[in-house]
Amino acid sequence: MALHFERAEFDARRDRLMIEMAERKLDAMLLFAQESMYWLTGYDTFGFCFFQCLVVKANGEMVLLTRSADLRQARQTSIIDNIVVWNDRQGVNPAAELRNMLNDLDLLGMRIGVEYDTHGLTGRNARLLDEQLQTFAKVEDASYVIPRLRLVKSPAEIEKVVKAASLADEAFDAGINIIKQGADEAAILAAMQGAVLAGGGDYPANGFIIGSGADALLCRYKAGRRKLAKSDQLTLEWAGVFHHYHAPMMQTVLTGKVSRAHQDLYEGARAALQAVEKVLTPDSTFGDVFDTHAKVMEAHGLTKHRLNACGYSVGARFAPSWMETQMFYSGNPEPIGPDMTLFAHMIIMDSEQGLAMTLGRTYLTTSGAPRLLSRHGLDLIVK
Secondary structure, three states: OOOOOOHHHHHHHHHHHHHHHHHOOOOEEEEOOHHHHHHHHOOOOOHHHOOOEEEEEOOOOEEEEEOHHHHHHHHHHOOOOEEEEOOOOOOOOHHHHHHHHHHHOOOOOOEEEEOOOOOOOOHHHHHHHHHHHOOOOEEEEOOOHHHHHHHOOOHHHHHHHHHHHHHHHHHHHHHHOOOOOOOEHHHHHHHHHHHHHHOOOOOOOOOOEEEEHHHHHOOOOOOOOOEOOOOEEEEEEEEEEEOOEEEEEEEEEEEOOOOHHHHHHHHHHHHHHHHHHHHOOOOOEHHHHHHHHHHHHHHOOOHHHOOOOOEEEOOEOOOOOOOOOOEOOOOOOOEOOOOOEEEEEEEEEEOOOOEEEEEEEEEEOOOOOOEEOOOOOOOOOEO
16 A cells, blocks of 8 residues: 555544544544545545545444545555445436445434535535435534644654655745746746656645736736746745645745835735744634734735735645635634644735735744744845
């Protein structure tokens, strides 16, 4: 089996889940989030775009229902022993096959938690599932049980994120080396993604963001490329990825002469990130991080140009996003604890002037001050 962790690591995760299930009085959980399956068993696939479910009983027994295309994938990448295949055919209802499997597992009338909030369970499949379970069991939303368990990283997971961070640095170096007037965004993107793959990393859970000129104000990947002008702005958001563990970075790089307006935006972004670093500590909450960022932005007159979130937890994720559930936004009471891997981004998009400035880094929290995982500082880069 191609496992990325020792068996003892998976056993410890299963035990933590069983304790949580006992506290919630759940007889079983239906896992549809691919990152939950990966975290618990090592199962590694993009087959979650179809109907599949990992059933976990309160006693730790696990059964995977999947398609034939993922049978060998599950055998080779996971610790799952019991794998049931539902057959592709016209008119098939895999949710009904899941209900039959649950019946065989003696779960009729039991209390079952379901991971609803995931891209691994489409709206249509959720409706099919609910139709099958409405008279079968007592169902409740358990979408955030495993995400909460995954928030604090084990030493073995931290090693993966640290490696991912080194790949993010390599990617940045590769991009910086060719950024200049006339440089093609396509070549920059290829160099950065190539550095991650050449370093033994993986594809990211979402595409790298790259945009210059007016597109530097975008916070998402879009198709299409352009070449950099003499005086230009290039916004990059990328991640080093190792065994699906992500370490994102973000930065707007300038070419040519720096305007006073761009300099002001940069100073606001840097001040906000430096302030945030001071509250990435166990005596703060995720909401406190956002509030700190917002206060600095306000002090620099940038409130209308900032976003309504300034980062999130990162770890092992699958498409379509490398963002974990816990985010830095107003009022989020989630406490920060040691051994979390958190990405803080300061994003300023001034649509009135058509100017962008971003600065973001991944941190490892400790019992005190956070550890910056990048060897790159926070300087403004002008090429």
